[in-house]
Amino acid sequence: MKTTIKDIAEKANVSFATVSRALNNHPRISSATKEKITKIADELNYKPNFNARSLVKKETKIIGLVLPEIQGDFFTEVIKGIDQVAHSGGYHVIVASSHSERSIAESIMSFMGESMVDGVILMIPAISDQLKEIIGVSGSTPVVIINGNHEIEDFDIVYIDNFQGAYSIIDYIIKNYNYTKIAHIKGPLKNNDALERFEGFKAALQDNGLELPDEWIINGDFNIKGGEIACSRLLSLRNKPEVIFAGNDMMAAGCYRAIKTYGLSIPGDIGVVGFDHTFLSELISPPLTTVHIPIFEVGKKAASLLLEKLKNKDHQPNQIKISTGIILGESCRKKLVGKSA
Amino acid sequence: MKTTIKDIAEKANVSFATVSRALNNHPRISSATKEKITKIADELNYKPNFNARSLVKKETKIIGLVLPEIQGDFFTEVIKGIDQVAHSGGYHVIVASSHSERSIAESIMSFMGESMVDGVILMIPAISDQLKEIIGVSGSTPVVIINGNHEIEDFDIVYIDNFQGAYSIIDYIIKNYNYTKIAHIKGPLKNNDALERFEGFKAALQDNGLELPDEWIINGDFNIKGGEIACSRLLSLRNKPEVIFAGNDMMAAGCYRAIKTYGLSIPGDIGVVGFDHTFLSELISPPLTTVHIPIFEVGKKAASLLLEKLKNKDHQPNQIKISTGIILGESCRKKLVGKSA
DNA sequence: CTGTTAGCGCATTCAG
DNA sequence: CTGAATGCGCTAACAG
Numbered sequence: 001m002k003t004t005i006k007d008i009a010e011k012a013n014v015s016f017a018t019v020s021r022a023l024n025n026h027p028r029i030s031s032a033t034k035e036k037i038t039k040i041a042d043e044l045n046y047k048p049n050f051n052a053r054s055l056v057k058k059e060t061k062i063i064g065l066v067l068p069e070i071q072g073d074f075f076t077e078v079i080k081g082i083d084q085v086a087h088s089g090g091y092h093v094i095v096a097s098s099h100s101e102r103s104i105a106e107s108i109m110s111f112m113g114e115s116m117v118d119g120v121i122l123m124i125p126a127i128s129d130q131l132k133e134i135i136g137v138s139g140s141t142p143v144v145i146i147n148g149n150h151e152i153e154d155f156d157i158v159y160i161d162n163f164q165g166a167y168s169i170i171d172y173i174i175k176n177y178n179y180t181k182i183a184h185i186k187g188p189l190k191n192n193d194a195l196e197r198f199e200g201f202k203a204a205l206q207d208n209g210l211e212l213p214d215e216w217i218i219n220g221d222f223n224i225k226g227g228e229i230a231c232s233r234l235l236s237l238r239n240k241p242e243v244i245f246a247g248n249d250m251m252a253a254g255c256y257r258a259i260k261t262y263g264l265s266i267p268g269d270i271g272v273v274g275f276d277h278t279f280l281s282e283l284i285s286p287p288l289t290t291v292h293i294p295i296f297e298v299g300k301k302a303a304s305l306l307l308e309k310l311k312n313k314d315h316q317p318n319q320i321k322i323s324t325g326i327i328l329g330e331s332c333r334k335k336l337v338g339k340s341a
Numbered sequence: 342m343k344t345t346i347k348d349i350a351e352k353a354n355v356s357f358a359t360v361s362r363a364l365n366n367h368p369r370i371s372s373a374t375k376e377k378i379t380k381i382a383d384e385l386n387y388k389p390n391f392n393a394r395s396l397v398k399k400e401t402k403i404i405g406l407v408l409p410e411i412q413g414d415f416f417t418e419v420i421k422g423i424d425q426v427a428h429s430g431g432y433h434v435i436v437a438s439s440h441s442e443r444s445i446a447e448s449i450m451s452f453m454g455e456s457m458v459d460g461v462i463l464m465i466p467a468i469s470d471q472l473k474e475i476i477g478v479s480g481s482t483p484v485v486i487i488n489g490n491h492e493i494e495d496f497d498i499v500y501i502d503n504f505q506g507a508y509s510i511i512d513y514i515i516k517n518y519n520y521t522k523i524a525h526i527k528g529p530l531k532n533n534d535a536l537e538r539f540e541g542f543k544a545a546l547q548d549n550g551l552e553l554p555d556e557w558i559i560n561g562d563f564n565i566k567g568g569e570i571a572c573s574r575l576l577s578l579r580n581k582p583e584v585i586f587a588g589n590d591m592m593a594a595g596c597y598r599a600i601k602t603y604g605l606s607i608p609g610d611i612g613v614v615g616f617d618h619t620f621l622s623e624l625i626s627p628p629l630t631t632v633h634i635p636i637f638e639v640g641k642k643a644a645s646l647l648l649e650k651l652k653n654k655d656h657q658p659n660q661i662k663i664s665t666g667i668i669l670g671e672s673c674r675k676k677l678v679g680k681s682a
Numbered sequence: 683c684t685g686t687t688a689g690c691g692c693a694t695t696c697a698g
Numbered sequence: 699c700t701g702a703a704t705g706c707g708c709t710a711a712c713a714g
Contacts, residue, residue, distance in 0.1 A: 021709095051707080115343065280620075285601075398692085
């Protein structure tokens with residue numbers, strides 16, 4: 001039998017309300033009785049019942065984390081960041097990876113509807129109208145979104161600066177390596193992060209006065225296999241690009257495979273650029289030139305933002321930008337002007 | 342304002358007890374009123390309050406997952422497996438990655454003490470006496486452990502057959518590739534999985550009548566840097582091994598780096614064997630010869646076991662073995678007998 | 683400063 | 699089959 005405040009009230013010859021006060025640092029309580037009660041509570045190894053407290057206080061000290069589908073080391077870092085901040089704020093994290101049997105919408109509604117969580121962090125590739133509606137219900141649970149699209153107002157969003165990341169690295173390789181023929185393998189069609197990267201890529205080309213034939217834009221899926229297939233198509237073109245900008249590291253790894261299959265070398269025959277700076281990018285050979293995302297930071301920022309909302313009910317929607325950086329691997333190299341690869 | 346059973350009771354002109362019955366498929370209820378109530382509940386978009394229900398039923402439908410520290414793609418797979426089974430059993434998963442500010446013991450005690458979870462899945466490198474004590478408290482929350490050590494009775498454990506995995510792959514490369522000089526980079530000292538792998542390794546050498554000089558056994562830490570350093574030491578030996586068996590894939594990747602630094606080639610100059618068959622192992626070049634672990638399966642099995650315990654209170658402690666497999670990459674190759682590498 | 687009372691939302695006795 | 703009453707463990711008024 002677990003000990004309750006009644007048990008310890010009895011043993012201390014006080015009412016159980018007094019016990020509650022003593023244990024919650026209530027201002028109006030004598031330090032003498034408080035000490036006595038604390039001592040007895042300790043002896044009896046008392047732990048407050050989480051559910052009872054939640055029921056009356058109408059807050060669970062739990063935040064829900066909804067993931068599109070967990071895979072790769074990307075998400076672990078996010079979870080880690082969220083968990084760290086949540087813990088230091090006295091919150092627990094409950095995860096729901098949506099899969100075939102459970103949609104994102106279902107996860108959210110379950111979390112919020114049953115009052116199981118105080119807030120929700122939503123990590124999703126795209127924000128559908130349905131989702132907007134669910135989240136937007138006034139007076140409902142606070143939600144923070146981690147997504148590439150920051151143009152949606154009225155929502156708290158932590159977003160990676162995909163545009164700048166793509167622009168910077170492409171601009172860099174153009175100016176420093178003299179590349180002029182750059183192809184791109186896009187991410188999933190409806191993925192906002194993927195879209196932003198594509199936009200940044202195009203802007204960099206345009207600002208540098210470079211052409212972009214349609215055949216150098218291939219659809220991908222953020223997976224390794226998709227990258228491999230897309231790369232093969234690029235390699236079989238008559239007008240081959242000099243370097244391939246893959247929408248993420250995973251697809252860049254797919255490029256490595258395809259290029260190897262074709263008996264070509266990186267960066268000698270063709271360059272490769274990735275995005276994410278995952279663990280993987282440093283392990284493949286040659287090390288990948290890619291865009292760094294402080295993933296751990298993303299998780300921390302999202303959790304911080306949510307905790308802030310929880311504390312400050314009437315807080316204004318906030319958009320937090322996460323900046324990226326350039327990682328110079330060895331998958332690109334200077335091209336001598338006037339010579340073609 | 343969220344709708345409660347009282348709201349719908351009022352609207353249906355019944356007592357709220359009847360509503361409770363109708364919504365919980367109670368046997369003694371007329372299908373007419375049941376239908377009426379269900380309909381109204383639907384209209385009012387009623388969702389039962391999680392905390393209230395938990396409080397009275399004394400079960401939260403939450404299982405706690407304690408992780409040593411989340412990193413790499415290994416854990417994501419486990420979480421995924423656990424979450425899938427948990428979800429289909431109507432449970433939620435709350436994660437706690439222990440870090441500097443929070444010990445494993447603290448996580449467990451918090452989960453169990455506050456009656457926040459119905460059961461706990463513990464993924465830990467080693468089982469300390471302190472942990473045994475905490476878990477062992479009779480009548481306490483059911484716990485399932487994921488760990489390399491299965492020799493601890495009285496506990497429910499899901500364990501990877503590390504011994505067999507190591508034995509099999511070492512035996513294989515000896516018999517098929519004629520290797521005779523095999524070194525090992527161990528995992529963390531107190532890690533049970535690491536220990537079992539070492540044992541399997543030694544047994545395979547012994548059964549094949551091979552020697553194992555002390556200098557071929559190096560301590561590692563399961564991280565890439567540790568693998569790199571350990572490998573460097575092996576490569577600087579006068580009596581070099583022909584192949585290095587790294588305690589896990591991460592350290593094997595470290596070996597790749599060191600070997601490259603030394604200007605040697607894999608498997609031409611030296612072979613490498615890993616353990617885990619992580620995503621990474623297929624992406625590095627050459628693909629790693631390693632031991633496959635069905636990680637997703639581990640998560641699923643652990644969750645299934647826990648749910649079973651939850652259903653069957655007087656269920657006998659169970660040890661579930663997860664078998665491993667051999668993945669033949671290209672990091673080892675046949676050595677011609679009579680010639681040294 | 684402390685005791686008494688009420689009630690969070692729900693499941694579950696006990697009557698009828 | 700249904701209604702009324704009780705309590706899960708705790709916090710928060712309200713008195714004293």
